[in-house]
Structure formats: C-alpha cells, structure tokens
Amino acid sequence: MSKPLILVTNDDGIVAPGIRALVEVAAQFGEVIVVAPDSPQSGKGHAISIHDPLRLRHVKVFDGIEAWECSGTPVDCVKLAKHVVLKGRKIDLCVSGINHGSNSSINIIYSGTMSAAMEASVEGIDSIGFSLCDFSAEADFSAAKFWATKIIEKTLQSPFQQGKLINVNIPRLPLEEIKGVKVCRQCDGSWVETFVEGRDPSGSPYYWLSGKFVNKDKGEDTDEWALKNGYISIVPSMHDLTDYKSMGWMENQFKQLEQQ
Amino acid sequence: MSKPLILVTNDDGIVAPGIRALVEVAAQFGEVIVVAPDSPQSGKGHAISIHDPLRLRHVKVFDGIEAWECSGTPVDCVKLAKHVVLKGRKIDLCVSGINHGSNSSINIIYSGTMSAAMEASVEGIDSIGFSLCDFSAEADFSAAKFWATKIIEKTLQSPFQQGKLINVNIPRLPLEEIKGVKVCRQCDGSWVETFVEGRDPSGSPYYWLSGKFVNKDKGEDTDEWALKNGYISIVPSMHDLTDYKSMGWMENQFKQLEQQ
Numbered sequence: 001m002s003k004p005l006i007l008v009t010n011d012d013g014i015v016a017p018g019i020r021a022l023v024e025v026a027a028q029f030g031e032v033i034v035v036a037p038d039s040p041q042s043g044k045g046h047a048i049s050i051h052d053p054l055r056l057r058h059v060k061v062f063d064g065i066e067a068w069e070c071s072g073t074p075v076d077c078v079k080l081a082k083h084v085v086l087k088g089r090k091i092d093l094c095v096s097g098i099n100h101g102s103n104s105s106i107n108i109i110y111s112g113t114m115s116a117a118m119e120a121s122v123e124g125i126d127s128i129g130f131s132l133c134d135f136s137a138e139a140d141f142s143a144a145k146f147w148a149t150k151i152i153e154k155t156l157q158s159p160f161q162q163g164k165l166i167n168v169n170i171p172r173l174p175l176e177e178i179k180g181v182k183v184c185r186q187c188d189g190s191w192v193e194t195f196v197e198g199r200d201p202s203g204s205p206y207y208w209l210s211g212k213f214v215n216k217d218k219g220e221d222t223d224e225w226a227l228k229n230g231y232i233s234i235v236p237s238m239h240d241l242t243d244y245k246s247m248g249w250m251e252n253q254f255k256q257l258e259q260q
Numbered sequence: 261m262s263k264p265l266i267l268v269t270n271d272d273g274i275v276a277p278g279i280r281a282l283v284e285v286a287a288q289f290g291e292v293i294v295v296a297p298d299s300p301q302s303g304k305g306h307a308i309s310i311h312d313p314l315r316l317r318h319v320k321v322f323d324g325i326e327a328w329e330c331s332g333t334p335v336d337c338v339k340l341a342k343h344v345v346l347k348g349r350k351i352d353l354c355v356s357g358i359n360h361g362s363n364s365s366i367n368i369i370y371s372g373t374m375s376a377a378m379e380a381s382v383e384g385i386d387s388i389g390f391s392l393c394d395f396s397a398e399a400d401f402s403a404a405k406f407w408a409t410k411i412i413e414k415t416l417q418s419p420f421q422q423g424k425l426i427n428v429n430i431p432r433l434p435l436e437e438i439k440g441v442k443v444c445r446q447c448d449g450s451w452v453e454t455f456v457e458g459r460d461p462s463g464s465p466y467y468w469l470s471g472k473f474v475n476k477d478k479g480e481d482t483d484e485w486a487l488k489n490g491y492i493s494i495v496p497s498m499h500d501l502t503d504y505k506s507m508g509w510m511e512n513q514f515k516q517l518e519q520q
Contacts, residue, residue, distance in 0.1 A: 045335070046305030046369045053458070053466035075305070075370075076469070079453050084467055106382060109306045109499055110335075115369075122366060122450050154517050164506060180518050183511045185502040190382050193339050198313070206313035207344055209336070236510045238503040239369055242445040246424060246496040251443045254494055257414050258440050 004030035004092035004156055007081050007120065011041040011074045011099065011112025014061055018098035021141035022130060023062050025148045026095055029156055034067035035081035037074060037112075042101075044112040046119070047073045056080055074116035082123060093156060094120035097130035098144050100137065104169045104223040104233060105187040105215070117165055118239055124163035126155055133227060134172040143175040147232055151181070167235040171227045182231040187222035189215045264290035264352035264416055267341050267380065271301040271334045271359065271372025274321055278358035281401035282390060283322050285408045286355055289416055294327035295341035297334060297372075302361075304372040306379070307333045316340055334376035342383060353416060354380035357390035358404050360397070364429045364483040364493060365447040365473070377425055378499055384423035386415055393487060394432040403435040407492055411441070427495040431487045442491040447482035449475045 006026045010019040014036040026032045038057070055071035068085055070077045078094065099113040108114045117129035128151065132144045147170060160166075167186075171178065193211040200206055215224050223233035266286045270279040274296040286292045298317070315331035328345055330337045338354065359373040368374045377389035388411065392404045407430060420426075427446075431438065453471040460466055475484050483493035 040311065043308045043310040044305075045307045045375065047307040047333075048303045048305070048370055049469060050303040051300065053460070053468045054455075055464070056467060073307075079469065080455070080467060083453050084455055084457075106499065108501055109375075109378070109382075110308055115305065118369070122369075150517055151514070154513065158513060160506075160513075161509075164503070164510075166510065167501075181514050183507055183514055185504065185507070186500050188500070193343050195314075195340070195344055197344075200313070204315070207316055207340060208313045209309060209339065234510060234514055235501075236503040236506040237501040238506075239366065239501075240446050240448070241368055241427075241495075241497040241499075241501070243424070243496040243498040244445070246420075246498075247443055247445070249421075250424075250426065250494060250496045253414065253418060253420075254411070254441050254443055257410055 005089060006030045006032050007091050007094045008032055008034045009036045009074055009077045009096050009116045011037065011044060011116065013037050013040045014067065014069045016100060017137065018100050018141065021145050022095055022098050022148065023065055025145050025152060027065060029152060032065050033081065033085060034062060034065060035070060035077045035085055037077060038069040038071055041074050041112045043110050044073045045110050046075055046115040048075050049073060054080060056084060074112035075119045078116050078119040091125045094125050094127040095130065095152065098141060099131035100139060101131065101135040102133040102169055103129060103131040103167060104227060105189040108167055108186065108237060114167055121163045121165035122239055126160045126163060127165045128155065128168055130168045132170045143173065143178055144170045146175055165237045167237045169223055169227055169233045171230060173230060177230060178232060179230040181234055182226040184223045184226050184233045184235050185221055186235050187215060187224035188217035189213055189224065265349060266290045266292050267351050267354045268292055268294045269296045269334055269337045269356050269376045271297065271304060271376065273297050273300045274327065274329045276360060277397065278360050278401065281405050282355055282358050282408065283325055285405050285412060287325060289412060292325050293341065293345060294322060294325060295330060295337045295345055297337060298329040298331055301334050301372045303370050304333045305370050306335055306375040308335050309333060314340060316344060334372035335379045338376050338379040351385045354385050354387040355390065355412065358401060359391035360399060361391065361395040362393040362429055363389060363391040363427060364487060365449040368427055368446065368497060374427055381423045381425035382499055386420045386423060387425045388415065388428055390428045392430045403433065403438055404430045406435055425497045427497045429483055429487055429493045431490060433490060437490060438492060439490045441494055442486040444483045444486050444493045444495050445481055446495050447475060447484035448477035449473055449484065
C-alpha cells in the first residue's frame, strides 16, 4: 500500500511553532505536503479571496518536506493545495494547526484553523483541526504532539466516512496530567467584546477588537467542560448549518405568511 | 410600544443597491441603524479583524437613516454596531443583505452576508440574511423587497426564540412568477474551483480563484430545489456545528484509542 498523502495547513502562518510540531507528527505516517499562509491569519474564519490574486511560493521551511506559502487565507491554502499544488491528487487526510490558542466552543466559527479543515471536509477529505489552549509563542507542544500522533494514527487506520471533520482541543497541561480524550458537543458560549478606542498619529479615531469568552453552558458533555477537567476535547463538526430542530416551528411561522 | 430597533448590514458594501433596498424595507417597521462595510467584503465568511484597528465613520447615504461605514468585515460591523454605535441597546432584529448573488447551500459558510447575520444570532438577536440570485449590479430588487417586507413583518410580529437565524434566498424571477416561500434544509453541494493563472507586470505568477457550484443533492427538500422551482428558500441555520449524528461513531473510534 502506498503511503497516505497528508496535507498540513494552519492559520498562524508557515513559520509558527505549532505547524512545525504538526508536520513532525504527520511525517511519521505518510507523504506530507504543507501549504500554509505566509502571515498570521487568525480569526479569518471561512474567508476566501475573490477580489485579489493569490501568490504561492515554494519554500524550504521543513527538512525533507515539500512546503508552499500562500498569500491568502487558510481556506485559500486548501483550495490551492488541492488544485494547483497537488493537481487533484487524492488527499487522504488534512490536518490543520496546531493552533496557538483554543478553538473550542464558538471559536470554531472565527477560526482559520478550523475553517481550513472544514474546507477539506467539504471536499470529502477526512480533516482534523488541532489547537493547544496556549496562545504563547513559546507554548510547549510536547503533550499535543503525543496525542496528535495517536489521533492521526487512529484516523488513518480507521478513516471517517465521507470526509468528516473533528475539532480537537488540547488543554494546557503537562502530558502526565492529561486524562485522555472526550468526544463532546460544541459548548454554547460567546465573546463579550470590548473595543479599545484610540487615536492614530493623525488624530483619527480607531477601534481595536478585544474581548473575553463567556461560557453560557453548564453541561458536562461540552468541549469546554472536557478542557477544564483535564481532557482533550474532540467535537465531530460539520458544514451543514441547517437547524433541523427549528424546521417545524419555521414551517408554521411562514405557512401563515402564504395565507396572508 | 416603542418601535423595534433594526440593525441593517451587508457584505457588498454600504453603497450597494441591495442594502439600499433592504434599508427601505426595514424602515417601514422601526428605527433603522445601518453599519456596513466601506468596501465589498464578499467571501469574507466569519472573518474578524484581530491584528488591525477598525475605522468607523458616520455617513449620510440613506435619507433620514443613521448610517455608519466600517473598514472591517461584515462580522466586525455587527460587533461595532452592538458595542460602539448602539452601546449595548437591545437590537430587536438584524437583517443582512440583500446580497447580490445566491447564498444557498454551501455558500452560507463563505458568505459575509450570512456570517454577519449569524454573528447577531450568536448574541441572541433574531437575524435574517437575504440574498437575491442575481450577481448583477443592475439586479431588479422589486420582488425581493416585496417578500423581504412580508418576512420581516412576520418575524417582528412573532419573534424567533433566542436569536434564531434564517437564510433567505430569492430566485431571479419577476414577482408574479415567484410561487411563495419554502422552509428547506441546506443543500449538499460544493464549488469545483478553477484557478486562473497569470503573470503580473513584473513576471511573477499569480492564481485567481474562480469556480462553479455543483449540486450533489437530489433531494426535493433543499434550498437549491426550492430556488430552481420558483420558490423563495428559507433555511433555519445555526452556529452549533456539532455533528450529533456522528458522535456515537466517534466515541467508538476514540474509545479504542484510550485502551491502547
């Protein structure tokens, strides 16, 4: 059997320590191709570049690993990887990260890391986003690497069906304090923003986004609960955003509309 | 009873004909505040600006309507509207659009229009994204306005619970040919990309994203089906991306991991 083809990307940029950790993990299992942003792209969500041309440069960043940096978003990287770099070759697995900072709960919708993985899953590719709950550039990725190795190995042995996506978050703990993995649902939470207001050198006002995550969910089956309790959280995630539970109510709501 | 407070935003920018149409509709029902991007932001998905300060300018674009243009993404606009422009005042409804072009099926995840509406729904605000299946700057919004009026009126009379989100797409048809509304699920589809390759004036290569939407879903309960058959599609949508149906399988998958 030929070695699996693994696409590695991220949103912190191709020189971030987190993607280096993930490349080292992935290289144990197959042929690794890296296509990642040439600059930090945190918070870019599922943005794509429609109005601007993209640049793609072959770079030597990882020993013995083919790597490309791209001027676009994380989702652009996945599209370019598939169509331009790999010219349609079958990708067996896409891994994104390891993100510097949590992508649990509502963070999934803002996250370039998770959006890149989701883009691959839309294409029917098994996809895993990995995030370490530590924003520091000096974060210790050793426990994250240990568990990413186990999760990737298992996924290659027993692939998901039809391009599933999982959101893996790793608590900021030494390896021996991590209790294991928990399959969870996405916690209900949101950010309470505060805008830092200031004046630029010419005296014009600006607003700089900041904020604090607030957990609104007391459930013990969520990713936030797992992380707080020493577990790695795994949330099976998807791009079908239909709120099936609300369909009946909505049908009633808008049926009346027709009768007006 | 005081008039409802309606936030209007979009992703095509504050001078697009589509947002003018939506402002005219919303102004029939309440106090309208517009906070919209100062430039086209199509395809920006749920991107937020973390690394850059935002600009917010009070502008006179719509007669008698308070309007602000923002240098950021559609999601930034909603955050700035809530915290800076409205300083936490209760928003009764957020409407986004009317987008120039479809946001049915998988387009919801790339769409700035829908991401702005989703951001409001994360904050517990009833939210509606409107899109007309016509990319033209000269698109005729008259049928879209007629139906947006009915949908907004109904939603204000009978609010959704806890900040629901609906994705409304309107076919490119004259009013008399639109058969009504259908509550649907999100169609399973994706884009087949083609990158237009070229050389810039200095001879360096670039890649420009293009592509074609492919419907993979033969169901007659989808938004694509509704639009093809002359209906307005309404998809109740949500930001909980948990793939609940896959949780059992994933638990088995990763339970074995613990036992290794």
